[in-house]
Amino acid sequence: MNAAHAHEAHHDELPRGITRWLFTTNHKDIGRLYIGFSVIMFLVGGILAMLIRTELLRPTLLFPPEIYNQIITVHGLVMVFAAVMPATTGLANYLIPMMIGAPDMALPRLNNWGFWLLPPAAVLLVMPFFLMLFGIGNGAIDTGWTMYAPLSVQGGIGVDFAIFAIYLMGASSLLSSINIIVTIFNMRAPGMTMMKLPIFVWSWLITAFLLIAVFPPLVAGATMLFADRHFGTHFFNAAGGGDPVLWEHLFWFFGHPEVYILLLPTTGILPHILSTFSRKPIYGYKAQVYSFWAIGALSVVVWAHHMFTSGMPVAAQLYFMYATMAISIPVAVLFYCWFATIWQGSMTFETPMLFALGYIVLFGVGGLTGLVLSDAVADQQYHNSYFLVAHFHYALFGGPVMGIIAATYYYLPKITGRMYSETLGKWHFWQTLVGFNLTFIPQFFLGIAGMPRRIPDYALQFAHLNMLSSIGAYILGSAQLLLVYNLIQVMRGVGKKATTQVWEGAQGLEFTLSSPPPYHSFETQPVIQ
Amino acid sequence: MPAAGAGRNRRLTIILVIVVLGFFGFGFALVPLYNSFCKLTGLNGKTGGPVKASAVAGMKVDGAREIKVGFTSAVMPGLNWKFKPLHPDMVVHPGAITTTGYVVSNPSDHAETGQAIMSIVPGRAARYFKKLECFCFHQETIKAGEFRKMKLVFFISPKVPKDVRSIIVSYSFFPVKKRS
Ligand code: HEM
Ligand SMILES: [Cu+2]
Numbered sequence: 212m213n214a215a216h217a218h219e220a221h222h223d224e225l226p227r228g229i230t231r232w233l234f235t236t237n238h239k240d241i242g243r244l245y246i247g248f249s250v251i252m253f254l255v256g257g258i259l260a261m262l263i264r265t266e267l268l269r270p271t272l273l274f275p276p277e278i279y280n281q282i283i284t285v286h287g288l289v290m291v292f293a294a295v296m297p298a299t300t301g302l303a304n305y306l307i308p309m310m311i312g313a314p315d316m317a318l319p320r321l322n323n324w325g326f327w328l329l330p331p332a333a334v335l336l337v338m339p340f341f342l343m344l345f346g347i348g349n350g351a352i353d354t355g356w357t358m359y360a361p362l363s364v365q366g367g368i369g370v371d372f373a374i375f376a377i378y379l380m381g382a383s384s385l386l387s388s389i390n391i392i393v394t395i396f397n398m399r400a401p402g403m404t405m406m407k408l409p410i411f412v413w414s415w416l417i418t419a420f421l422l423i424a425v426f427p428p429l430v431a432g433a434t435m436l437f438a439d440r441h442f443g444t445h446f447f448n449a450a451g452g453g454d455p456v457l458w459e460h461l462f463w464f465f466g467h468p469e470v471y472i473l474l475l476p477t478t479g480i481l482p483h484i485l486s487t488f489s490r491k492p493i494y495g496y497k498a499q500v501y502s503f504w505a506i507g508a509l510s511v512v513v514w515a516h517h518m519f520t521s522g523m524p525v526a527a528q529l530y531f532m533y534a535t536m537a538i539s540i541p542v543a544v545l546f547y548c549w550f551a552t553i554w555q556g557s558m559t560f561e562t563p564m565l566f567a568l569g570y571i572v573l574f575g576v577g578g579l580t581g582l583v584l585s586d587a588v589a590d591q592q593y594h595n596s597y598f599l600v601a602h603f604h605y606a607l608f609g610g611p612v613m614g615i616i617a618a619t620y621y622y623l624p625k626i627t628g629r630m631y632s633e634t635l636g637k638w639h640f641w642q643t644l645v646g647f648n649l650t651f652i653p654q655f656f657l658g659i660a661g662m663p664r665r666i667p668d669y670a671l672q673f674a675h676l677n678m679l680s681s682i683g684a685y686i687l688g689s690a691q692l693l694l695v696y697n698l699i700q701v702m703r704g705v706g707k708k709a710t711t712q713v714w715e716g717a718q719g720l721e722f723t724l725s726s727p728p729p730y731h732s733f734e735t736q737p738v739i740q
Numbered sequence: 741m742p743a744a745g746a747g748r749n750r751r752l753t754i755i756l757v758i759v760v761l762g763f764f765g766f767g768f769a770l771v772p773l774y775n776s777f778c779k780l781t782g783l784n785g786k787t788g789g790p791v792k793a794s795a796v797a798g799m800k801v802d803g804a805r806e807i808k809v810g811f812t813s814a815v816m817p818g819l820n821w822k823f824k825p826l827h828p829d830m831v832v833h834p835g836a837i838t839t840t841g842y843v844v845s846n847p848s849d850h851a852e853t854g855q856a857i858m859s860i861v862p863g864r865a866a867r868y869f870k871k872l873e874c875f876c877f878h879q880e881t882i883k884a885g886e887f888r889k890m891k892l893v894f895f896i897s898p899k900v901p902k903d904v905r906s907i908i909v910s911y912s913f914f915p916v917k918k919r920s
Contacts, residue, residue, distance in 0.1 A: 317749045389756040397748050427760050431767025443917075446771060449857045450816070450914025457774050461767065522863055 233327070236319030237730060238304050243626070244326050245301025246619070250698065252293040252333055257688055259286035264650075264684035266667050267677050279667035280353035281369065285336055287356030288373065291473065292380045293333045295607070298615045299476035300325075300387050303415045305626065307391065309721040309728065310409045312400025312737045317393040325386035332379035339369040355665060357462055360447035360455040364439050371440070374433045381430045388419035400720075402739035406500070409719055410493060413500050414479025417507040418472050424511060425468040432461035456521055463514035471510040473607060475503060477614025478545055481567055483719065484621050485549055488564035489556025490716040495548035502541035502548075509538045519590045528587040535585035542578055546571065561714070562636030566617035569644055573609025577602060580655070595665075598658025601651045608647060616643075616694065623701055624709030628727040631697045631706060639697070642690035649683025790877055791870045801835040802898045808906035809896075813842060818915030820848035821882060825911075826889070835898040837872065841891045842911065846882035853881040854913040861908045868900035869907065879916050 259282050266273050308315055316322050339351040352369035354362040363370050395416050435446040445451025447458045482493045516535040519528055549571055580602040584590050593599055624630050653676035662673045709726040809832055811825035826841045846852060856876040860866040875890035
């Protein structure tokens with residue numbers, strides 16, 4: 212890593228050392244910071260996941276139940292807010308200016324702030340674990356990532372830490388969303404009309420709009436929660452005339468669009484990868500852009516499908532059921548376009564392509580099981596069972612995480628100038644695929660058999676499937692170390708030098724720049740015909 | 741970057757910040773919106789405040805219909821009380837004013853104050869459940885070792901939908917913390 216930096220610094224006269232990274236306003240530096248941070252947080256969240264599966268390996272208690280609850284909660288919050296979101300935001304920062312032919316992001320100083328708010332947020336989430344070791348407080352937040360009242364009103368200092376983490380992460384996401392929208396609207400190269408934007412840029416534009424619409428209400432909700440906890444208000448406290456169900460509405464008004472905030476950027480990167488490795492242009496550009504719009508719009512009006520068991524009247528259940536099912540139509544259009552893009556292409560199966568194809572399959576399972584859950588009647592049975600856990604891991608790992616890994620392999624040679632080890636990459640893929648399915652297929656059956664989520668111990672009849680699931684998790688977890696090893700090797704400068712185009716079929720402005728690209732991408736803005 | 745570009749960026753940034761603040765406000769606006777929505781529809785089993793006896797003078801009793809009313813009770817953490825319905829099950833005619841109650845005792849060694857919150861299943865029956873008198877209209881302070889009978893006078897409006905044949909009324913006592 213040092214060698215590469217010294218080399219670059221020599222060319223561009225960069226400030227050296229830590230101050231370069233602390234004060235940088237360069238979109239590529241910030242993009243790399245986000246991605247590096249995200250890798251670290253994936254490991255933190257991953258270690259917590261391994262602890263969860265170790266507790267569930269056999270039907271006994273390893274941790275006290277309170278600690279188990281803290282582990283699952285922090286695992287969820289870290290994965291969503293500190294791993295997946297920074298990864299997609301990092302890709303946005305690194306790629307969007309290059310893709311639209313801009314010299315940098317529109318608001319570089321805010322961009323720096325946007326990143327540096329995140330590490331303190333992550334520290335706030337995890338710190339209560341360590342404070343507890345020193346006898347301060349009773350540990351991290353233990354309410355589940357959904358922070359339902361009244362649990363979250365009664366919880367210990369971990370909840371307060373989490374509320375402040377949400378403030379920081381909210382500010383960070385909102386800054387980067389504003390930045391991305393301004394960049395896309397104002398900084399495009401001449402001739403780059405909206406309908407010529409690379410599809411990844413479109414997906415992020417919708418994502419940024421969603422963030423601006425739904426993160427502020429969550430921050431408002433967190434503020435009410437804080438007031439209930441400390442200032443004697445009664446927003447969620449039934450004793451004072453408040454209503455815990457109100458929190459559920461506020462949370463899911465954010466929470467459901469949030470899953471599309473995680474997903475959309477990777478549905479944007481996918482067509483690029485599929486088209487490169489099948490050597491065909493992206494099929495159905497317009498259809499995909501309109502689908503993004505449709506998904507974005509529908510995602511804010513379906514939130515109560517998470518609340519079918521909260522005692523809603525039948526009419527409301529029916530509405531939320533049909534509205535939820537309607538989302539699968541634009542999602543199906545995306546699937547159709549992905550298939551049509553690779554159809555009869557001359558495909559090769561480099562690691563990014565493998566992960567992209569894995570994405571289609573695994574996320575497909577996530578979407579289809581989502582349809583099962585969206586049935587208001589069936590959901591009475593599946594809600595809060597392991598079926599749900601399996602669903603959203605297929606949707607979240609199978610979609611966003613697979614997409615992020617695919618994008619990482621795809622752009623790694625561009626970012627670092629070095630080719631990673633294809634052999635290790637392929638191993639990484641197959642081990643991930645086997646491990647992932649072994650982890651989560653049993654959970655569908657456990658859920659149908661009636662095992663609830665968020666329990667540290669379980670009835671004996673669930674023992675075999677849980678054992679399988681835990682073994683799968685170890686395979687899945689250790690597979691990710693291959694990626695880490697590959698990343699470290701590439702950063703140390705091991706590996707073949709990457710060409711400008713990197714991949715034979717790669718298209719787009721970013722592949723007209725050298726690998727790695729110069730510190731300031733375009734000295735003169737390109738003109739798009 | 742040309743100055744014109746910077747001006748455009750600033751303008752769009754300001755607009756977006758205002759939009760963010762707007763949605764932040766929208767989050768808070770959801771609270772009154774939600775409450776009035778629930779009151780309007782009786783969702784969440786929320787029932788209204790006291791009904792004056794004079795307001796229902798001359799109400800007809802629908803002797804042909806019978807509705808089963810079940811009463812349940814719960815004491816939230818923070819109170820040491822025992823709290824039970826006088827009649828866990830009753831059968832009433834819509835329009836008939838009925839008197840029942842709950843008993844509460846405080847076996848602990850200190851006085852405690854609580855507030856009862858009621859909720860009704862099915863939610864759409866909530867707006868037809870009317871109370872003339874209820875211990876839930878105010879806080880109750882029970883002294884150490886005290887035992888108390890608390891009155892509930894209610895009726896079910898004759899307008900209650902035909903398919904409502906049974907109603908569960910649940911009361912939960914929440915501790916009232918003295919604000920320091
Ligand atoms: C066609 C697409 C989808 C449909 C119809 C769907 C439907 C649902 C429904 C109805 C639930 C609630 C189930 C319950 O709580 O009982 C749910 C939960 C969930 N879904 Fe999906 N979903 C879809 C796609 C996605 C995507 C794309 C993601 C993420 C990228 C996702 C992530 C989640 C998560 C995290 C939960 C659980 C939240 C919790 O309670 O902790 N889903 N889904
Ligand atoms: Cu949802």
